[in-house]
């Protein structure tokens with residue numbers, strides 16, 4: 001699958017039955033059959049009596065099929081089974097690993113856009129209602145003209161190794177038992193390396209060296225861009241910051257605790273460590 005983002009629909013695609021990325025709060029409408037969860041097309045929903053809102057927003061094309069975003073706060077769909085097909089709202093995170101990578105990326109874009117629409121209804125400068133621009137992805141104030149664009153929050157994530165061990169930590173936000181690599185948001189005025197050094201020192205009290213870029217991943221919860229690095233331990237003893245970290249330690253690749261699922265960049269970093277530190 002290939003997603004091409006867009007703001008204005010192509011003429012030739014207008015008559016195709018579009019995919020509908022339909023959000024209620026943070027949850028997306030999916031249809032589920034024996035093959036797993038899918039994003040529905042608008043026609044499928046209409047056939048089943050689910051009214052598609054009029055104010056849908058074009059977000060691009062997936063394999064040339066138009067994709068529209070719809071947001072409904074009030075829609076109540078009975079999670080019903082119809083000929084082995086279920087229609088339900090699902091948290092996007094729980095679809096990780098079930099959707100094709102490109103479909104998950106598209107759903108992530110739709111989710112970030114829906115979040116942005118929900119949180120920028122009014123102008124941040126004068127408080128008047130905003131309206132969607134017709135030629136770019138922007139919400140524009142109907143009085144003072146201030147334009148708001150979808151927000152992206154960069155965050156670093158780092159695999160720190162020390163000889164044949166990796167540093168993993170349990171955040172206060174994690175469910176019980178889960179450990180991962182360290183991560184943190186970039187602050188104004190910081191470059192990525194500076195952010196990385198600060199986060200590592202703040203969260204576990206050590207310094208690192210040999211910082212190398214690894215990969216990046218858009219992470220639509222709600223609007224991050226994760227920029228991943230590897231680094232080597234330099235100095236200090238692990239002292240977790242109790243306001244953020246419950247526990248942290250050096251782990252051998254044969255003695256790993258519960259780690260994040262496939263599809264996350266944290267897991268890619270940990271898999272890289274397992275594959276390279278023999």
Ligand SMILES: [Zn+2]
Nearest residue numbers: 123126141144
């Ligand atoms: Zn304004």
